[in-house]
Amino acid sequence: MLVRMNYKYEMFPNKDQMETMNCWLSICRQQYNSALLDKQRFYQKNKTGLSRHELQKQQTKDKQTFPLLKTMPSQPLQEVFFRLEEAYKNFFEGRARYPKIKKHKDYQSLTFTQFGVEKRKVKNKKTGKVNVRDVRYAASLGENNHLLISKLGSIYVNFHRSIEGKVKQVTIKRQGHRWFAIFSVERHVNETVDFPVQSTGVDVGIHKFAVLSDGSNVENPRFLLKTEKKLKRAQKKLSRMKQGSNNWKKQRLKVQQLHIKVANQRRDFLHKRSYHLSKTYKFVFVEDLKIRNMVKNRHLAKSIYDAGWGAFCRKLEYKCKNNGGELVRIKPHYTSQDCSSCGKRVKKALSVRTHVCKSCGTVLDRDHNAAINIEKVGLDLYGLSPTL
Incomplete structure (x- = not known):
């Protein structure tokens, strides 16, 4: 089985x-x-949508009128319409808000949808013979760790680890004053992993980032909270400067770098935790949380975003799949309320962190009790027996 990964x-x-x-x-x-704007006007006038192919045809005509469009490769230009199409799809399926006008800070990447060198059959018009020759796409690998991009040249890339699989496309991303190349690779699933443990239930939280059904837990690093004082000081200094001045631009970059550092720390933490779980357990059961509804609570929103539950589950899902395991999402109904020993429902407020069952005398940490219940539901769903 093939999977997609990014490097x-x-x-x-x-x-x-x-x-x-x-x-x-x-x-x-x-x-x-x-x-x-064209899609909005077209719908108001004709009561029907404007397709991606029609927009691409219009862009081809615009290149004759606006020579600036010819100064860059065509693939990133055409990929713009894929993004817009995906934004509308996410909106109609309830995963995102209605697409909006992009500001300078909102558009940070260029995607080359074809990569490398491909052999093609080319027919000679004069002789009629068919020859096979190499065709280099707009983005391809050069020599000595360089990336070749059409109309731009050769750029050195720090390949700190090798790429495993076939590169399908590459995205050039601007992040502050730094630039990154993200290679989308197609590779086979690693089916030789020998899992030490069959399954585990994972309950994510704020006090502790995650608690497993065996009682082990992962502490919440709270990266944003630790950097909050520096951020407030830097943003306060930025607000006092004249917008658009050189000092304002320098200070804005400092604020941006603080946010990037927090994001990098969180991403590194989530990658390491999800990698460990995907290598240890064949089946990982988690709650299917509706995070968008949970962050409506203004008292918990910042802590939930700082924990990064959604990103953690996404990373865990593809890492489990890549290693031959599986991430299973369980409905979160009453996992914290039901007793993991006798099954009796013990109602408790969110502030109560200890589960105490008066029926069977079980006393457990609230999150540990929930993790056991999550694993039980998952095992029942797959008809598996718990490991001792």
Whole structure:
């Protein structure tokens, strides 16, 4: 079975290349906003949608009128309409809000949907013979750890680890003043993993990041809370400066770097925790939480976002799949209320952190009790027996 994985590496473009890529991002952003407005006007007039293919045909005509569109490769320009189409799809399926106009900070990446060198059959018009020759796409690998991009040149990439699998596409992403190349790779599932334990139930929380059904727990690092004082000080200093001045731009970059550091710390933590679970357990059972509804509580929203439950489950899902295991989402109904020993429902408020069952005398940490119940429901769902 094939799976998709991303490999992210830092790249080091020169000054001219950075200016060119910034210009390309601006062009793509303008194309996205223009396409969004065109779809809205077309619907108001005709009561029907404007398809991606019609937008691409219009873009081809626009290249004759606006030569600036010809200064960049066509793939990132066309991929703009894929993003818009996906944004509408997410909106209609209830996963996101209605698409909005993108600001400068909202559009940070260019995607080359084809990558590498491909052999193609080319027919000679004069002789009629068919020859096989190599065709290089707009993005491909060069020599000495360099990435070749059409109309941009060669850029050094720090390949700190090898790429396993076939590269299908590459995304160039701007993150503050740094640039990254993200390779989307197609590879086979690792089916040789020998799992030490059959299954576990995982209950995520705020006081403790996660509690497993065997009683072990993972402490919540609270990266945002630890950096909050620095962020407040930096943002307060930024608010006192004249917007648009050189000092304001420098201070804005400092604030941005603090946010990026917190995001990187959280991402690294989630990757390591999810990797450990995916290598240890064949079946990992978690609650199918509706995080969007939970963050409506203004007292808990910041802590929930800081914990990163959604990102943790997404990472855990693809890592389990890649290692031959499986992540199973369980309905969260009464997992904290029901007793894991006798099954009797013991109602308790969120502030009560200890489960005490008067029927059988079981006393457990609230999250540990929930993790055991999650595993039991998962095992029943698959018809498996618990491991001793």
